[in-house]
Amino acid sequence: MRSIAIFGAVGVLVAGIALPSFASSGAPVDATATLQQVAFDDAQSLVVASQATAAPLDRGTYTATTPEEIAEKKEKEAAAARAAAAAAASVASTPRNFNPGNYELVSPGSGEVRYPLPQGSYNQGRTIGGGHNGVDMLAPQGTPIYSTAAGVVRASAESIGGYGVAVMIDHVVGGQSVSTTYGHMTYGSRQVQAGQSVGAGQLIGFVGSTGRSTANHLHFEVWYGGSLVEPYSWLAANAG
Ligand SMILES: [Zn+2]
Incomplete structure (x- = not known):
């Protein structure tokens, strides 16, 4: 994600x-x-250092096992991605x-x-x-x-x-x-x-x-x- x-x-x-x-x-x-x-x-x-170092942490906390948990996890990640994109666009256009x-x-x-x-x-x-x-x-x-x-x-x-x-x-x-x-x-x-x-x-x-x-x-x-x-x-x- x-x-x-x-x-x-x-x-x-x-x-x-x-x-x-x-x-x-x-x-x-x-x-x-x-x-x-x-x-x-x-x-x-x-490549931003903070983003690169965050990747292993994200994988380390990926504990979902059932399909429902995985779907919920993916939705949370998608929401976070949308928020990050919006924040980046906001900063760049200000x-x-x-x-x-x-x-x-x-x-x-x-x-x-x-x-x-x-x-x-x-x-x-x-x-x-x-x-x-x-x-x-x-x-x-x-x-x-x-x-x-x-x-x-x-x-x-x-x-x-x-x-x-x-x-x-x-x-x-x-x-x-x-x-x-x-x-x-x-x-x-x-x-x-x-x-x-x-x-x-x-x-x-x-x-x-x-x-x-x-x-x-x-x-x-x-x-x-x-x-x-x-x-x-x-x-x-x-x-x-
Ligand atoms: Zn460059």
């Missing part, structure tokens, strides 16, 4: 999401954007008004490359591979998100496919063209618009769980000329 519950929650979220809006926003669509658009369907998938004055407008650090979340504010989740094009940086809703380098915002919208509320930024880092994507932000939390220039470490939005996501986290992608880079090692080597 657990997997069905998650599927149900995702279905509710996806049902309310328009098709990628940046494709028709007038923003230039380069090769990188096309790759990212193609990739976003498979880009987001997150607009939040953020006051950026409560947060640093520029992240700490002085390097050309900065961490997209404050150091110490997140745990490392899934990285690239298996159709997942970024890293899942697990952090509480409302954690500030910073542009990882100076650049120009290519896309900024409340719904970009599975990314949900997302921002995409084009940079030049070390003389090379680099594009970054920041997904699953909280509704109403974006601080930048398409076409806007941003500085390294500039506040761009806040962590949420919009789009294809089941828990608060930042989905962060790094592309060099249309090729994926593993963001955790890239940040470790470049950010400061």
